[in-house]
Amino acid sequence: xxxxxxxxxxxxxxxxxxxAIRLDGFDLTYGEFRDxxxxxxxxxxxxxxxxxxxxxxxxxxxxxxxVLFYGALMAGCAVVPMNPLLKAREVQFYLxxxxxxxxxxFEPAAAAAQEAATAAGVDVVVVGPLxxxxxxxxxxxxxxxxxxxxxxxxxxxxxxxxxxPKGAELTHHSLDTNAALTMTTLLDxxxxxxxxxxxxxxxVFGLTCALNASVLAGSCLTMLPRxxxxxxxxxxxxxxxxxxEGVPTMYAAMLHHPDRESFDVxxxxxxxxxxxxxxxxxLRGFEEAFGCILMEGYGLSETSPxxxxxxxxxxxxPGSIGTPVRGVEMRLVDGTGADVTGDGxxxxxxxxxxNVMKGYWGRPDATAEAIPDGWFRTGDLATRDSDGYxxxxxxxxxxxxxxxxxxxxxxxxxxxxxxPAVAEAACIGIEHPxxxxxxxxxxxxxxxxxxxxxxxREFVKERVAAYKYPRHIWLVGELPKGPTGKILRREVVPPxxxxx
Numbered sequence: 001x002x003x004x005x006x007x008x009x010x011x012x013x014x015x016x017x018x019x020a021i022r023l024d025g026f027d028l029t030y031g032e033f034r035d036x037x038x039x040x041x042x043x044x045x046x047x048x049x050x051x052x053x054x055x056x057x058x059x060x061x062x063x064x065x066x067v068l069f070y071g072a073l074m075a076g077c078a079v080v081p082m083n084p085l086l087k088a089r090e091v092q093f094y095l096x097x098x099x100x101x102x103x104x105x106f107e108p109a110a111a112a113a114q115e116a117a118t119a120a121g122v123d124v125v126v127v128g129p130l131x132x133x134x135x136x137x138x139x140x141x142x143x144x145x146x147x148x149x150x151x152x153x154x155x156x157x158x159x160x161x162x163x164x165p166k167g168a169e170l171t172h173h174s175l176d177t178n179a180a181l182t183m184t185t186l187l188d189x190x191x192x193x194x195x196x197x198x199x200x201x202x203x204v205f206g207l208t209c210a211l212n213a214s215v216l217a218g219s220c221l222t223m224l225p226r227x228x229x230x231x232x233x234x235x236x237x238x239x240x241x242x243x244x245e246g247v248p249t250m251y252a253a254m255l256h257h258p259d260r261e262s263f264d265v266x267x268x269x270x271x272x273x274x275x276x277x278x279x280x281x282x283l284r285g286f287e288e289a290f291g292c293i294l295m296e297g298y299g300l301s302e303t304s305p306x307x308x309x310x311x312x313x314x315x316x317x318p319g320s321i322g323t324p325v326r327g328v329e330m331r332l333v334d335g336t337g338a339d340v341t342g343d344g345x346x347x348x349x350x351x352x353x354x355n356v357m358k359g360y361w362g363r364p365d366a367t368a369e370a371i372p373d374g375w376f377r378t379g380d381l382a383t384r385d386s387d388g389y390x391x392x393x394x395x396x397x398x399x400x401x402x403x404x405x406x407x408x409x410x411x412x413x414x415x416x417x418x419x420p421a422v423a424e425a426a427c428i429g430i431e432h433p434x435x436x437x438x439x440x441x442x443x444x445x446x447x448x449x450x451x452x453x454x455x456x457r458e459f460v461k462e463r464v465a466a467y468k469y470p471r472h473i474w475l476v477g478e479l480p481k482g483p484t485g486k487i488l489r490r491e492v493v494p495p496x497x498x499x500x
Contacts, residue, residue: 003144004153004172004212005073007179008034011218015191020215021063022222022239026130028063030218033070035140036131040071042139043132047123049101051076051145054155056095056103056122057202058082058113060225062129065201066211068104076145077101078152080167081202083483084109091116098155098167098361104132129225149173155361156204156301167361168302170204177354178304179212181325186295186309187243187270189217194267196244198224198232200483204305205275210245219243227485229253233263240267247275249424249485252282255289256423256446268292270312274299276486277392277410279417279425280318296321298392300378302370303328304355307378308390319414320389321382328353332384337373346393349382350375381408398489400429400437405467407439409489412470415463416441419456421449424479426492430472430499440472442492444479472498 008030011020016031028036044055055072057079059065072079080098082091084106091113095103102123105113110126117124125132147153153172157165183189187209195214199206214221222239224232227250235241251273254260271286271294278296287294295312298321299305308330310322324330332340332347340347352375359367370377381393393408400407409427416425424444429437441460445451453473461469472494480491 001146002149002172002176003073003076003147004176005037005070005144007176007212007216008037008070008074009142009144011215015218018191018218019220021066022220023063023129023225026063028067033067034142036067036135037071037074038140038142039135040068040132041074041141041144043135044072044075044077044102045141046139047102049075049077051147052151053077054080054098054100056080056082056091056098056100056113058084058086058091058103058109059106059127059202060084060109061197061201061206061223062106062225063223064104064106064127064129064131066215066221067131068127069201069211070215073153074141074144076147078155080155080157081207082157083200083202085483086112088112088115088119092119093164094157094167095120095122147172149176150358152358154207156207158301166363166366169358169361170304171358174304174355174357175208175212177327178208178306179216181327182209182213182306183217185311185326186297186306187213187272188312189213189219189243191218193217193219193242194239195219195221196224196232196236196241196246197221198227198250199245199247203484204301205245205247205299205484208305209272227253229257230259233257233260233265236265236268237263242267242269244268244271246271246273247485248273248278248282249481249487251278251286251294252423255282255286258447260289265290270295272297272309274305275484277413278319279414281414281417283318298322298380298390299355302357302376302378303351304357306355307349307351315387317389320391322390323388324353325355328355330390331375332382333375333377337375343386344383346381346383348396349378349380349390351378352376398428400427400439402429402432402437402439402467403435407468412439412441412460412464412468415460416443416456418463419451419459421445421451422456423447423449424487426479426487426489427470428489428492428494430494438472439468439470440474440494440498441470442474442476442479442494444476474498
């Protein structure tokens with residue numbers, strides 16, 4: 001029997017007066033964190049919620065999020081985190097699909113949640129950034145409800161690129177073990193570390209690798225509700241951040257920030273990235289400019305999330321997602337589920353281990369399709385070298401087939417990132433009457449940089465096979481991104497003159 005919230009109780013017992021959560025001038029110690037979470041747990045019980053009931057969170061990265069998250073877990077409830085930028089109809093879908101009993105909503109974003117909760121017949125509690133007010137400490141439930149390791153702790157909804165979103169059920173055990181390996185094996189987190197919390201906590205990367213790993217280690221998590229490169233650099237300097245976790249666009253934005261050199265970032269010792277492929281040029285440039293190690297890894301909502309990593313005690317290979325983490329197995333398979341072998345052979349990544357979700361909430365058919373034989377099919381295409389390192393080629397669904405030839409967008413994007421003026425790149429397939437698809441690329445340039453489209457096209461043409469280079473290139477102010485800052489290829493739309 002276990003409960004992920006026991007990690008908070010243990011941290012508070014060992015170092016109650018140490019800072020746990022920070023937001024600018026506000027600090028929450030581990031003792032205060034535990035007491036506030038216990039008050040939340042007691043209030044939920046008083047409201048009639050029972051172990052296994054679902055509690056929704058519609059909040060950004062503010063101290064209220066960890067307090068409510070751990071409070072719900074202490075009461076034995078399962079948490080359904082949601083992006084506070086969602087519209088009412090989207091929130092309503094999550095509430096109804098997961099059978100949420102009560103939802104906490106952040107004050108500035110409460111209107112959509114309240115509208116959705118009313119439509120779904122769900123109670124809503126509006127909270128400020130520092131946590132819920134008026135929760136009776138006398139009702140506090142400081143002892144977490146015992147749960148089985150296989151019980152659902154969190155239901156995280158996938159982005160729903162094909163149809164409606166599905167809720168991945170992550171268990172107490174899968175989240176606990178993933179936080180533990182993040183703390184020990186990957187980042188070597190300790191009591192005096194300060195972790196930068198700019199990854200959204202409603203997303204699995206931030207939830208596990210920032211919040212849960214920090215709590216387990218007794219580290220301080222300093223928060224940034226909405227990512228801004230200048231503000232992030234300011235916090236790194238102000239709070240003497242030692243560990244930074246982000247997606248590639250965050251690292252690129254900090255690297256290219258015009259005032260970067262005016263900030264003291266000397267305390268950074270380790271950084272990690274995931275969520276999407278890290279351009280090799282950005283990785284090398286960041287390590288050189290910031291003087292720290294940047295480790296690339298791989299994971300998904302369905303895998304709690306960490307699957308593989310460039311381990312700090314082994315060779316790091318730029319462009320690689322590394323090797324499987326402890327307790328996880330990886331293989332490459334073809335469309336029939338048979339192993340794909342050989343250097344350079346492309347296959348779909350399949351994953352098995354203690355990190356894999358229990359299934360999709362209320363979707364047994366989708367679960368069976370995703371895990372047909374005990375191995376979760378990720379939808380990501382990769383190669384594996386002779387040392388066992390994996391290299392993402394692309395998303396299975398993002399593959400461009402031009403005249404019968406496979407074009408992997410990431411390969412083209414990597415070539416584009418080598419151009420000194422390019423800050424962001426997204427390569428997509430454009431419908432073509434005879435070829436099936438033509439290759440296109442949307443680019444955002446670095447601040448103050450200039451480049452002509454023809455120049456950029458020729459630059460890539462010199463670096464990839466003739467059938468691969470993008471015939472269509474257009475410049476944009478910035479590329480569309482998801483809540484974690486990941487570039488969303490599916491939302492890149494070519495201009496009318498390209499589609500004509």
